[in-house]
Amino acid sequence: MFNPDIIKPENLVYKKTSVLTDAILHYCPGCGHGTTHRIIAEVIEEMGIQDKAICVAPVGCSVLAYNYFNVDSQGAAHGRAPAIATAIQRLYPDHHVFTYQGDGDLAAIGTAETIHACNRGENIVIIFINNGIYGMTGGQMAPTTLLGMKTATSPYGRTVELNGYPLQITELLAELPGTYFVTRQSVHTAAAVRKTKKAIRQAFENQKNKKGTSFVEVLSNCNSGWKMPATKANEWMVENMMVKYPIGDIKVDGEIIKK
Amino acid sequence: MTEEIIIAGFGGQGVLSMGKILAYSGAMQDKEVSWMPSYGPEMRGGTANVSVIISDERISSPIISQFDTAIILNQQSLDKFENSVKKGGVLLYDPNGITHPPTRKDINIYKVAATEKAAEMGMAKVFNMIVLGAFLKVKPVVTEEFIEKGLRKSLPERHHGLIPENLKAVQVGKEIVETVNQL
Amino acid sequence: MAKELKLMKGNEAIAEAAIRSGCDGYFGYPITPQSEVMEYLMAEKPWEKTGMVVLQAESETSSINMVYGGAGAGKKVMTSSSSPGISLMQEGLTYLAGAELPCLVVNVVRGGPGLGTIQPSQADYFQATKGGGHGDYQLFVLAPATVQEMYDFVFLAWEVAFKYRNPVMILSDGAIGQVMEKLYVGDYVPRWTKEEIMKISPWATFGKPDYRDHNIITSLELDSAKQEIHNHKLQAKYREMEEKEVRYEAIECDDADYVFVAYGSSARIAQKALQLGREKGIKVGLLRPITLFPFPKKPIAELSKRVKGLLSVEMSAGQMVEDVRLAAEFRCPVEHFGRYGGMIPTPHEVLEALEKQIINRK
Numbered sequence: 156m157f158n159p160d161i162i163k164p165e166n167l168v169y170k171k172t173s174v175l176t177d178a179i180l181h182y183c184p185g186c187g188h189g190t191t192h193r194i195i196a197e198v199i200e201e202m203g204i205q206d207k208a209i210c211v212a213p214v215g216c217s218v219l220a221y222n223y224f225n226v227d228s229q230g231a232a233h234g235r236a237p238a239i240a241t242a243i244q245r246l247y248p249d250h251h252v253f254t255y256q257g258d259g260d261l262a263a264i265g266t267a268e269t270i271h272a273c274n275r276g277e278n279i280v281i282i283f284i285n286n287g288i289y290g291m292t293g294g295q296m297a298p299t300t301l302l303g304m305k306t307a308t309s310p311y312g313r314t315v316e317l318n319g320y321p322l323q324i325t326e327l328l329a330e331l332p333g334t335y336f337v338t339r340q341s342v343h344t345a346a347a348v349r350k351t352k353k354a355i356r357q358a359f360e361n362q363k364n365k366k367g368t369s370f371v372e373v374l375s376n377c378n379s380g381w382k383m384p385a386t387k388a389n390e391w392m393v394e395n396m397m398v399k400y401p402i403g404d405i406k407v408d409g410e411i412i413k414k
Numbered sequence: 415m416t417e418e419i420i421i422a423g424f425g426g427q428g429v430l431s432m433g434k435i436l437a438y439s440g441a442m443q444d445k446e447v448s449w450m451p452s453y454g455p456e457m458r459g460g461t462a463n464v465s466v467i468i469s470d471e472r473i474s475s476p477i478i479s480q481f482d483t484a485i486i487l488n489q490q491s492l493d494k495f496e497n498s499v500k501k502g503g504v505l506l507y508d509p510n511g512i513t514h515p516p517t518r519k520d521i522n523i524y525k526v527a528a529t530e531k532a533a534e535m536g537m538a539k540v541f542n543m544i545v546l547g548a549f550l551k552v553k554p555v556v557t558e559e560f561i562e563k564g565l566r567k568s569l570p571e572r573h574h575g576l577i578p579e580n581l582k583a584v585q586v587g588k589e590i591v592e593t594v595n596q597l
Numbered sequence: 598m599a600k601e602l603k604l605m606k607g608n609e610a611i612a613e614a615a616i617r618s619g620c621d622g623y624f625g626y627p628i629t630p631q632s633e634v635m636e637y638l639m640a641e642k643p644w645e646k647t648g649m650v651v652l653q654a655e656s657e658t659s660s661i662n663m664v665y666g667g668a669g670a671g672k673k674v675m676t677s678s679s680s681p682g683i684s685l686m687q688e689g690l691t692y693l694a695g696a697e698l699p700c701l702v703v704n705v706v707r708g709g710p711g712l713g714t715i716q717p718s719q720a721d722y723f724q725a726t727k728g729g730g731h732g733d734y735q736l737f738v739l740a741p742a743t744v745q746e747m748y749d750f751v752f753l754a755w756e757v758a759f760k761y762r763n764p765v766m767i768l769s770d771g772a773i774g775q776v777m778e779k780l781y782v783g784d785y786v787p788r789w790t791k792e793e794i795m796k797i798s799p800w801a802t803f804g805k806p807d808y809r810d811h812n813i814i815t816s817l818e819l820d821s822a823k824q825e826i827h828n829h830k831l832q833a834k835y836r837e838m839e840e841k842e843v844r845y846e847a848i849e850c851d852d853a854d855y856v857f858v859a860y861g862s863s864a865r866i867a868q869k870a871l872q873l874g875r876e877k878g879i880k881v882g883l884l885r886p887i888t889l890f891p892f893p894k895k896p897i898a899e900l901s902k903r904v905k906g907l908l909s910v911e912m913s914a915g916q917m918v919e920d921v922r923l924a925a926e927f928r929c930p931v932e933h934f935g936r937y938g939g940m941i942p943t944p945h946e947v948l949e950a951l952e953k954q955i956i957n958r959k
Contacts, residue, residue, distance in 0.1 A: 176811070206804045209670070221813045227802035229669045230815030231662065232692050238659040239666030243802070245650045246622055246672045250804055268662070271655035434777070441604050441779050449604075449777035453630055453715070474869040476776045477862065479943050567604070
């Protein structure tokens with residue numbers, strides 16, 4: 156039940172940012188996408204850059220991200236978002252072009268585009284949602300899937316022999332001289348959300364100052380893909396994902412601070 | 415008038431630039447021209463060749479397999495192109511490194527000892543222009559005035575100081591060309 | 598318009614035309630025989646003259662997606678490559694066509710299949726004119742036969758691309774790319790300002806102003822009914838191109854008994870064969886399609902009603918001949934003659950093929 160008449164201005168404690176549209180999110184309850192969307196939109200609103208922000212959406216669960224961000228947006232072919240963002244940013248150097256990509260998109264099929272955009276130091280913001288699985292296509296193995304983790308294409312658990320190692324792409328990208336800011340955050344607690352917002356704000360500020368590539372990984376659960384209730388999925392993420400993918404800044408102001 | 419020419423030799427002998435200067439000169443003289451190089455791995459240290467067409471009319475095909483004139487600067491190119499000269503056409507070659515000279519009796523054959531002369535006169539850089547001079551003596555398809563204009567147009571400005579030396583080389587070529595077989 | 602005479606390779610003419618036509622961005626990856634396009638641009642440094650962006654990408658896949666990004670943002674952007682690279686770009690091309698983005702892609706064709714050869718070929722005709730990637734779509738395809746046309750068609754490409762919101766391909770080949778000929782260049786056309794872009798391409802993602810909703814560039818539509826409507830719209834656009842945009846050149850067709858149908862390099866070879874034929878007293882003509890899509894169906898249909906035969910001359914195993922046959926509807930014999938794998942037919946071979954396959958056919 157929703158009645159705007161009973162909301163008096165003096166009672167308003169929180170308002171949805173206008174940089175998100177009124178479209179209803181299709182994400183599963185408990186998933187980190189919605190929260191991350193909100194954080195990005197709030198940062199854009201707070202910085203007053205809605206008219207200069209251009210979103211490049213991926214293929215994956217967030218394929219429809221362009222319906223939610225109330226900014227001009229382009230939907231990319233699978234993995235190609237950094238190439239698309241490269242061109243837009245170079246053609247509109249004072250704009251704020253950002254990509255929003257998942258682990259399959261960014262770290263498997265789009266690895267070349269990701270590495271080369273970062274290596275050129277493109278002045279773009281890359282938001283990387285890592286949930287260790289292909290959500291949209293039905294829970295198949297991702298490059299970031301943990302060893303032993305069961306997915307639709309590793310039904311007996313990921314093994315080194317069959318599938319190789321989980322890819323720590325974020326640590327790899329931090330090594331490239333073109334990246335200026337590389338961090339890994341999460342959105343599973345209120346405190347984590349605040350930190351992620353700070354990181355995303357930092358990324359867009361870097362872009363404003365033309366510092367090169369800013370890369371923000373956000374760990375998320377995929378409760379549907381992991382076949383767990385959302386709260387349990389968050390616990391599992393803390394106990395397992397965060398061991399392989401520890402939270403925190405990796406590269407700040409162009410300097411690696413954590414190996 | 416349509417003159418279809420192949421220039422062939424080793425990469426580095428100035429084959430492509432000789433063709434370019436010839437094409438530019440033709441263009442300056444208000445002729446239709448085309449310059450079609452061989453390209454690809456064969457450019458790397460191997461043979462290089464370029465087809466040049468100079469014509470009073472619109473050029474139909476820039477890709478030609480039979481030539482009015484073949485300008486040949488090494489044995490491989492002689493072996494490859496001797497038989498592609500049209501009957502009654504011209505074959506001009508530099509005898510340097512040629513162990514099996516041309517044998518056809520149905521074409522006009524000339525030779526120009528450009529390598530030798532260039533070394534003797536310390537003009538190795540403009541060796542190809544000695545060859546071009548020899549060709550223009552045999553077939554004056556463009557006049558000297560336009561050769562100078564062609565050089566001016568095809569060379570970057572910083573090299574314009576070299577134009578007199580290039581023109582001198584053309585003169586040398588005209589002087590030293592010898593007839594081998596005249597129909 | 599001031600005309601300046603230059604002597605240039607076809608590939609260089611593409612690059613010069615890009616700068617002079619107000620192109621905003623070129624994104625490419627080196628491949629023989631078209632690398633001179635980017636080499637020329639990098640040497641010219643157009644970013645200092647016109648502000649044009651030039652970038653060497655990490656692959657053709659990336660290049661074409663950069664084109665997608667730039668085109669989606671309303672800019673005049675282009676790439677160029679040769680056959681194997683164009684195959685890699687097919688993914689991007691179908692997205693560009695689906696999202697209806699205007700752009701220019703130049704294919705300086707070499708022989709295939711596979712890595713093939715670096716010599717000239719026309720074996721990418723099917724790929725260029727029948728879609729190329731997945732889904733029902735068409736590129737607008739121009740086939741230059743001279744260095745001058747390489748230059749002129751860049752200007753034409755922008756016109757058509759933005760008129761129809763459709764990718765345009767210039768389908769050239771190694772011979773036209775590498776040959777140097779006389780070229781008359783015109784004045785510089787200034788690049789569009791942001792205000793002009795907002796007017797010309799109000800649908801583009803140049804940043805959302807307050808007065809409108811956010812613009813979205815995508816080829817995705819999960820609702821099949823809507824996707825069918827989108828396809829109807831695309832098909833209507835292609836039919837309109839067929840109605841209004843066909844271009845061809847007819848050479849000595851009026852009194853011809855036999856007509857060569859050939860485009861690009863082959864048309865020039867066929868024109869020489871035409872001269873040889875006329876010298877022998879054979880009344881030969883040449884129909885040169887300039888647009889390969891839309892294909893000049895009507896003039897070929899007309900010819901087929903009165904000539905004794907059509908010979909499609911292509912540097913392929915026989916691709917365009919299928920379109921010639923469809924247009925001729927069996928009203929006259931239609932045959933194909935081609936050399937392929939990087940081999941180039943000689944005018945004598947072409948004339949001989951006409952005599953053998955059509956004039957003296959059993």
